[in-house]
Amino acid sequence: MENHPAFKPGNVAVITGAADGIGLAAAQCFSGYGMHVLMADIEAEKLDTVAAEIRSAKVFKDNQIVTHTLNVSQLGQVIELKKFAFETFGQVDVLMNNAGTSRKTSSWSELDDWRHLIEVNLWGIIHGVHAFTDAMIAQASPGLIINTGSKQGITNPPGNPAYNVSKAGVKAATESLQHALRNTNDCQVSAHLLVPGYTYTGLTKRHVSEKPAGAWLPRQVVDYMVEAINRGRFYIICPDNEVSSAEDARRILWAAGDLAYNRTALSRWDETFADDFANFKVD
């Protein structure tokens, strides 16, 4: 299958959260297509190190790998990123709003951590969309805005409510964005919601010393993402080595059933519904 026209040599990708994990794997992948890559992250030193590695491994001679340090939760800094991207390259064809973080939260405490997670994970994406979308549409060429969400923003598992809220917001914002883009005259930009499964990255390494068998590597997520975009998909819900796409569909439909059938909230984690959930089948 041919790549989406945005993924072509000489085109430009801007990736936030590019110093590690999924963003770094995307930078490696896009560089491999001969694209210029602007890698943005809050971790300046790490960013420089990994960008130098990509430069030295580069197959194409003409594509540039440049870096920019920013905090995506600060609108002014994201607007600076957009200015830097257009001053450097004159165009942006792929914007990947991917920077994200996690902290432990519970429903009625850790207010500062709630605020931090929503500012980075949700406002970071709102800022990216706000700063880049008009200019990308005005380019009048095929473009992609990819926002990284999470299954936790869809099925809302107990354990980290602030993270779930931030990622539920990413889902809603990205769905609305895609609806608005497809109703904008002469717009060649589309939005996509990337939902990684369990992936072995900086975010998840903190809790385990080596890659768990169930986890995917970041490059698997990026390869799955590119293929889904090439097929024209909006929702890119990645499986992993433990959870299949069919199991994801079952969990999503069960969660929607809580609302449709007026079950208790998060019934999947309520003993009363354990047998019903275990026996729930999706055609």
Ligand SMILES: NC(=O)c1ccc[n+]([C@@H]2O[C@H](COP(=O)([O-])OP(=O)(O)OC[C@H]3O[C@@H](n4cnc5c(N)ncnc54)[C@H](O)[C@@H]3O)[C@@H](O)[C@H]2O)c1
């Ligand atoms: N790893 C998983 O299992 C998993 C699952 C679902 C969703 N995700 C999402 O994938 C995205 C990428 O995460 P990852 O797993 O590759 O983790 P990661 O920690 O390896 O990469 C995230 C990057 O974002 C950067 N970052 C954090 N806060 C920032 C800020 N305020 N401004 C700019 N950069 C910032 C970090 O420095 C880091 O380099 C995140 O949005 C995360 O929520 C990850």
